[in-house]
Each structure stands twice: as structure tokens, then as C-alpha cells.
Amino acid sequence: MFRDIVGRKNLIEQLISAVQAGRIPHAQLFWGPEGDQKLALALAYAQYINCRHKLYATDGHDLNGLSSDACGKCPSCIKFQRLVHPDLHFVYPNNINGGTIKKDSQSLDYIEQWRKLCLSTGAEFSYNEWVETMGIGNRQAIINVRDCSQILQDLSLKSSEADFRVIVIWLIEKLSPSTASTLLKTLEEPEPQTVFLLVSEKTDQILPTILSRLQMVKVPKVETPDLEKYLEKSGCDPQDSVLVASRSQGSLIEARLQLENNEMRQNFHRSFADWMRMCFRLDIAAIQSFSERMGTMGREQLKFFLENCMDELQGCLMTNNRCTQWLNASEEERSFWKNFSAYVSNQNIQQYYTLFNQAIFLVGRNIYAPALLTDMSLELCRIIAAANKELKRKNTR
Numbered sequence: 001m002f003r004d005i006v007g008r009k010n011l012i013e014q015l016i017s018a019v020q021a022g023r024i025p026h027a028q029l030f031w032g033p034e035g036d037q038k039l040a041l042a043l044a045y046a047q048y049i050n051c052r053h054k055l056y057a058t059d060g061h062d063l064n065g066l067s068s069d070a071c072g073k074c075p076s077c078i079k080f081q082r083l084v085h086p087d088l089h090f091v092y093p094n095n096i097n098g099g100t101i102k103k104d105s106q107s108l109d110y111i112e113q114w115r116k117l118c119l120s121t122g123a124e125f126s127y128n129e130w131v132e133t134m135g136i137g138n139r140q141a142i143i144n145v146r147d148c149s150q151i152l153q154d155l156s157l158k159s160s161e162a163d164f165r166v167i168v169i170w171l172i173e174k175l176s177p178s179t180a181s182t183l184l185k186t187l188e189e190p191e192p193q194t195v196f197l198l199v200s201e202k203t204d205q206i207l208p209t210i211l212s213r214l215q216m217v218k219v220p221k222v223e224t225p226d227l228e229k230y231l232e233k234s235g236c237d238p239q240d241s242v243l244v245a246s247r248s249q250g251s252l253i254e255a256r257l258q259l260e261n262n263e264m265r266q267n268f269h270r271s272f273a274d275w276m277r278m279c280f281r282l283d284i285a286a287i288q289s290f291s292e293r294m295g296t297m298g299r300e301q302l303k304f305f306l307e308n309c310m311d312e313l314q315g316c317l318m319t320n321n322r323c324t325q326w327l328n329a330s331e332e333e334r335s336f337w338k339n340f341s342a343y344v345s346n347q348n349i350q351q352y353y354t355l356f357n358q359a360i361f362l363v364g365r366n367i368y369a370p371a372l373l374t375d376m377s378l379e380l381c382r383i384i385a386a387a388n389k390e391l392k393r394k395n396t397r
């Protein structure tokens, strides 16, 4: 429903007033970058135009600041929400998976996976996630000829229940050019009471002949405060909400991934902080057990940790240079950077970076990681000790 969409109130009001005025375009393109709820918005719109008991704020309904929305309770709404309405048709990129589907695939073959993914993610997922869900390996997913003929077949049936038949085409830019003419004909000669809702992340890849027949609906980015509120509402810790919202720059997919990554990032931060403390204390026993423990991580994971360490060093440098206002960091990270930044300066940052860059390179070459980490630690002890000596010299002056 519209009230489940994060922010974008102006756009939703425009859609509502067009429906109220009886101006429902027969082909609309919801476009914008990945992670902006374009599909969710198209589905909310499809449900709204077919709802038999639309709600209005003027009747005292709380619609999350909107003037009108679908009821969510009538039989039409319930079927739309479960994505099982007989007048709701889906077309999306697909391909054979070699297992259950061997040749000439079509969207219908994957409808169960599609519904499941839509319902579990609030219809917010990336092309890559979809390809992974289908299990088609490295094959490119496209909208092919069988899908286009299926649309025609669906259209030849009379609308069974809904006021408007809805055909949702997700990622129209994946339409194979050879089949475009079939779709074009349908768009040119629209059937009555039929609405095409197309979704695109790359409008420059849509055939101009198709593009020219669509009414464009630009879906703007989610504003950071709206995203913050949404994350908090969905049970995210308030402090994490602020952090994740600012890091994900308005993308809901990014926010979801960030939430998953947040825990790992916190763990990496703690490991980095512990590591630097043991190097400061020249605690060889601790360094050895740290190297053994971290050395058993997978190669990719270790590379990721070392890259994260470089971000931490940058955080220290920024703290030193008093330009922290735009850094996306937790309180814990900031407070550590404030303390450790005394040992990171414009003079020695290059030594740190060289050390970490070289380590990342060597991990990629499959070096024995525990030994690498021990060597790195000794070098870190040296850099930190030198910085400490310099600090003491300055203080006694």
C-alpha cells in the first residue's frame, strides 16, 4: 500500500490525484536508481486503482500523512497484497536454469520464487539478488520472446475480476531487442481497462520507440530523515538507524545490506582497536595469538578486514585534521579514533598505508596469513613507537 512506501509523499499524491480525476495512463514507467522502491510503488498503485473501498484522510483515517490509500482489506486488496490476483501479471528477466527449466524459459516458470522474494523483501531487491534466486548461474537474465507472447495471450483473456488488468514489467531494459516489436504493438494499441506498469533502473538502455510510448514517473531518492524514521520503525536501534541511513544514501537495498554488515563492521572495529592497543604495548604474546586467530579467516574476509583497517586509519587522520562532520561512524568508533589519532599523522600515514596495501596484495597471492599478520604487527609496533617518541618530545618542549 502507499502508506508502506518510505517518504516520496509528493509523488504518491500526484498518482492519487490522477486516479481521482480518472486519468489513469495506460503505460507508465517508474524509473530511478536501484533500491528506490519503484516496484513496491508500482504494486501499491496497482492495488490502489483496483481497491473497491479506498480510504480517505478526510474521513478520519490515519494514512501516514497521505490523502488516500487502498483499504488493504477488500478481496481485491488481499489478492494484490499476496500477488495472486488473476488480473495481475508479471514479466521479469529470466533464463533457463539447466535444472528444472531446460529450454525457452519464461517469467511464469519462476512465479513462485518471484512472489516469495517480493513478499520477503517488500518488493525491494536488486537484479543480482533476483538472478541468484532463480539459480541460473552466470547466465544473463532477459525478457524474451516467450514472455512477450505470454503478455498477448494474457491480454486476449477478458478481465476476470479487477477494474483494471495490470501488467507489471520489471526491468524493461532487459527486453531482448528482437522481441520489442511485439510489445510495441501492444503499447501502441492499448486494450481498454488495461494498465502497463514498467520499472526501469537504466532508461538509457530502453529502446527509444518503447520509451516514447510511456508516461514517465520519476521516483526520487528516499530522503535520509525518512529512511532513518523507517529503519527505527522496523525495529532498528536509533543510533544504528542514523548511521545506516546516512551510509546507504537513500537506497533501501543498501540499507538492508548495511544492517547485515553493521555487525561485522563493529566486530572488525573492535579487532582493529585491540590490535593497535597490543602493538602500542608491544605485547608479543597477544600479537601472536591475534595473528593466529585472524590468520584463519578466509582470504576474502581477511582482505575485507584489512581494507576496513585502512578506513579506520583514515578516520583517525580525519579526526586529527578536524574534518569529522561527514564521517559515518558510531560513537564507539569516534571515541577510539580520538584516542588513537595521536599516533596517526600526515607524516606517518603513508607508512601505514604502504604496510596495509602490501598486505592486501599478499593475501590475494595466498601468503601464509598468520606469519604475515605477525610481521605487520612488528612493523606497526615500530610506527606507533616512533609516533609516541615524537609525541613525548613535543610535550616536553
Ligand SMILES: [Zn+2]
Residues within 6 Å of the ligand: 050, 051, 052, 053, 054, 070, 071, 072, 073, 074, 075, 076, 077, 078
Ligand atoms: Zn481494498
